[in-house]
Amino acid sequence: MATTLYSFSDVSAVISHPSVGQFVATGVGLGSISITMTTDRSTHDIAADGSVMVSKIMGRNGTITLSAQQTSELHKWLLKLYNYLEKAPAREWIGISITLRAPSMQDSIRMTGVSFQKLPDRPYQAQGQQVSWVLMAADVDQSVA
Template sequence: MKHSTYSFTDVNAVISHPSYGQFSLAGEGMGSFTVTKVTERSQQNVAADGCIMTSKIAGNNGSVTINAQQTSSLHNWLQGLFNYLWAAPTNEWAQISLTIRAPKMGKVISCTYGSFQKEADEPFEAQGQDIAWTLLFSDIQRLTLNV
């Protein structure tokens, strides 16, 4: 019988920008993150006679949504990075990188040429909330580690 386990504590990540520095995402203030690829890899074209042409489409772009507790140092760091980049020269805007490591699952996800989709919404309620920061990346590579 095959058995496996998962723990978010086994997952770690580093987000960085060459001018602003880096932040290690190792659990503190971290709610979750989701990697989403957006390029459809196949399209089909139907001719008048019913002939189907399938196209294989390249593209590794996508997004990563990071959910951080609104009082966390992670949220504060992301807000600071956003503020820095908004005032910085345009050539710095899409220079964010993110590397996610899940060694127990044998995975590494490398995200490069990232930028903020928008400034995060920030709720103010009776109970603290998670803040969703969505970053767009031009290149997301899903790599497999040999475990």
């Protein structure tokens, strides 16, 4: 019987921008990380006679959603980065890179050409909440470490 292991505490995300520096997220204040590929890599065209033409599409763009506690250092750093980029020259907007590592699963994901989709929604209520930052990546390279 095979035994496998998953541990979110082993997951780390390094978010970098040449003008602002980097933040290493290792779980403190971090609720979850989700990576979604955006472009369908294959499409099928069906002819009137039922023959299928398959198209291979080379897009590797996607999104990463970082959910963090609204009082966390990660949330504060992302807000600082967003505010800097909002006023910076346009060429800096896609200067973010993110490297995600999950050693227990042998995952290593590198995202480049990353930009903010928008400011996250801001919850205010009796109990503290998670804030979800969605960033778009021009290239998501998923490989096994």
